[in-house]
Amino acid sequence: MVIDRQARLVAVESWDDYFLFTLESPQIACQARPGQFLMIRVSETSQPLLRRPISLHQAQGPHVQIFFQVAGEGTRLLSMKKTGQQLDILGPLGNGFTIRPELRGNEVFCVGGGRGIAPLYYLARELRASGARPIIFYGGRSGTDLPLKDRLRADGFEVLISTDDGSIGSPGFVTSLVEAELKKRRPAYLYACGPVPMMEKLAEICRLENLKAEFSLESMMGCGFGACWGCVKKIRRNDQEKYLKVCQDGPVFSLEEVVWQESEHG
Amino acid sequence: MVIDRQARLVAVESWDDYFLFTLESPQIACQARPGQFLMIRVSETSQPLLRRPISLHQAQGPHVQIFFQVAGEGTRLLSMKKTGQQLDILGPLGNGFTIRPELRGNEVFCVGGGRGIAPLYYLARELRASGARPIIFYGGRSGTDLPLKDRLRADGFEVLISTDDGSIGSPGFVTSLVEAELKKRRPAYLYACGPVPMMEKLAEICRLENLKAEFSLESMMGCGFGACWGCVKKIRRNDQEKYLKVCQDGPVFSLEEVVWQESEHG
Amino acid sequence: MVDLSVDLGFLKLKNPVLAASGTFGYGLEFKPFYDLELLGGFVVKGLYLKPREGNRPPRLVETPSGLINSIGLQGIGVEAFCREVLPQLAGLKTAVMVNVCGEEEDEYARVAEYLGRHQGIAALELNISCPNVREGGRCPAQSPESTYRTVKKVKQATSLPLITKLSPNVTDITAVARAAEEAGTEAVSLINTLLAMAIDLETRKPKLGNVMGGLSGPAIKPIALRMVFQVARAVKVPVIGMGGIFSAADALEFMMAGAAAVQVGTANFVDPDACLKIIRGLQDWAENHGIERISEVTGSLQL
């Protein structure tokens, strides 16, 4: 059940162009699951027109958190909101990650690239609460792209870090770090969120290693709640390839379901 | 010569929906004359698209002032600017009021309705400096529409006040106050700025009383510097009625020139 | 208390606000937001005989105050609709309308005929104006002749009232409207989207998988309003206006220009409550202006 309401912005933290907002919304907080998202109104004028989809980064008590990176005009306007302001949000939307009872006691990889870490923190906490042992992979272009690393560690998670420029953590793509780690241990499941090339590479690795996995996809969204058919991706389900709605049938899909399409990389 | 530049907002005063901004712009300040205006960019997005015309309310040292009322989205956005921000302004634009040497030693009426007071304060100061004796008529719907009255008096001007609702000053339209005053004394000239019905009534009075006068007109403006032909009003000049540009041929026109058009009241 | 109802002749609406096809899913998507019975009515997403895959993504681009879409009428087809969706809408006290599509004239007629055999449909909206399904953005509503032929054929296939949806991508929309009227349409609705495009500078490719798409939203409102004004003076059948309606004020402009009712499209995405807010806004405006029947507003523009 979707809710449409005003949520008060109660705290703002920021690092360069990354922002962590804490919003007061008891209704959303108590219904939310990791991997779900909000549609947020960023402007009061018709410019930009559409809401912006942002994942839930945390839900606790009456509060939810979002973690986002300024990517363009919409997220820039969002980043300018001040504590005390009301945000116009819709949510929680979409299907989240599945948290499987059989993962109890097992190691699980959570791989986030850049802003893709947003839903994974929430997921990792829920996995831990369910008895699984999440290991967080957190990759970025540079050290400044990993503002949450200390916080994740302070929360008791095992966090493996990589940067493309080698400024901190292991140098290179986070996918190489996953590959290296797979030589040491085998997780029972892999969850990922990040840029398409990262997820596509992870999908390849998972297929090779015969690992089960789930991916959270991004897509341009018109509505966020299934009304426009604008957000579709090609998905393999029941032996058929179909355009399914990322907002409603996703944004999380399983390894076997996602059809990576050359054309949509750019 | 028009200048296009960034001006820093150095002070903001406000009363309900009236705002007085002080801007730092030595170039504009040293060229400006009363009755001229600025074109001000109010938004960084395409919404609203156009600049807004606002009269110069004062020019002194390196500073100019503007005084405006929130009338819609554009002036609302303008009112939200904060001290220290840069405003993107064009100006000084248009022809100002004429300050005639022969007015020296004579009484002159300056009649402002609501936000129409904006250019008249500047004019009154220049008139006084030139040796004329300006009397300011300041009318509004209610007491809250006359935020500048004390300031004008503190500056040593004779200020006659009226409100439609009679909350302060003489009750009724400012035009009735002018009529009443004309029974007592006869000015050498009349200058006016305000809503069309006010100015039309004043024009009638001036014709009856055989008074010379100048009016500052408003018009929807595309550019403010003569490039679009969007701001025209019917003007009588050299025995011909023509559409002249308010931005370039005005915004100040003489009594004989203005053709009041029924259709444009609304 | 203002009377918000409007009578289209073939159909009475409890108020003049309808949700536009393609922006309201099959209606069910909006149940979480409000009681659908508060609406004048809604038009479900366009349907063909068979399920349809739709166009290749990306399918949406935001533009200044606008949205380009190239969905390409993805949908479950009319059979699945009647089997799975219609029963869930059964008994709703609001006008449920279906947007009818076809590859060629025959298919339109067959879809209409199929729907005509089912209960619970107040009217059909004939979508001869989608710019996303044929080569080069073309559609039947771009010519009076093909409009006439298609409407005629569909009229013969069903007794359900027919609203013909017009395309703005034409030289003279009044000629097309008159052709639809002559062929017997009960009403016309306009406008569908304007054929448009956007390019990604980095990849040098069109931003839409389908190259071109249809522009909607506030950006197009002034064009839509002009067309509604022109069409309302050219035909006698009721005109249903749309294109960038986001507020009650927008809706009132369309009504003054001659629209008997309005549809709200893109606004449903930005604010799922948009239709409801517009209905309340019409009510308030009428009260403040001492208007007893909202239908008085239709065509009240002073020239």
Place this chain on the structure above:
Amino acid sequence: MVDLSVDLGFLKLKNPVLAASGTFGYGLEFKPFYDLELLGGFVVKGLYLKPREGNRPPRLVETPSGLINSIGLQGIGVEAFCREVLPQLAGLKTAVMVNVCGEEEDEYARVAEYLGRHQGIAALELNISCPNVREGGRCPAQSPESTYRTVKKVKQATSLPLITKLSPNVTDITAVARAAEEAGTEAVSLINTLLAMAIDLETRKPKLGNVMGGLSGPAIKPIALRMVFQVARAVKVPVIGMGGIFSAADALEFMMAGAAAVQVGTANFVDPDACLKIIRGLQDWAENHGIERISEVTGSLQL
């Protein structure tokens, strides 16, 4: 150093950025802002044989990301222009173009003929697409036949190169472009404004004195870009693209879609330096992308 020049065949431009007619006065209005010689060129306001009063105000309405104007080609007429303005533009090292208007085909030819007898004009732009001067917003560019006839007549009246300016208020803009090409136009420019309208709820009157007007600005960019893309694939003569260009990125989209040069209109009002900033932006973009000649961008869209 990037080569920004473009060769239209009949005219070499130092860069592809022109100021659009009706938004740049007679050029002189922009002298306070920058050196006009920095421009690729500019097109002065539309001219008839005689001075023209223009339409009754109000003439402008702002709309979401757009502007509707109904100026109605107010101007001093071609004689006064040649006598009073042209000498002031004489010797300017940039392409000065004149936008040619006419009540009927004959007047277009006579204006062109008159201008052809003067020095300092690089090309004529034939304005057969203004929506503000004829009943119902109609114009010659709405039919291939009248376009062909008008272009043909003007070509016979002058040897100045001719750019035919097309209207977006048509079903198939490529048919009109081809007609202009067949009649011998040296280039086509597009788009002129889209016929539009706005209503004042309180007075219940149209917001424009002339009822309808032409929509320009960012709102129309996606439609303009689509039309430039279509026309560039339909004709061999160079295409000059415009409609909502406010930035170098916008200009590049039009060039990728097939425009050899672009015109900047409404942006000149919002930012008098707009053309200059766009020229600099093109330069920067080309440098950052290792492009030596900006003309390489024309038509480089990947399908």
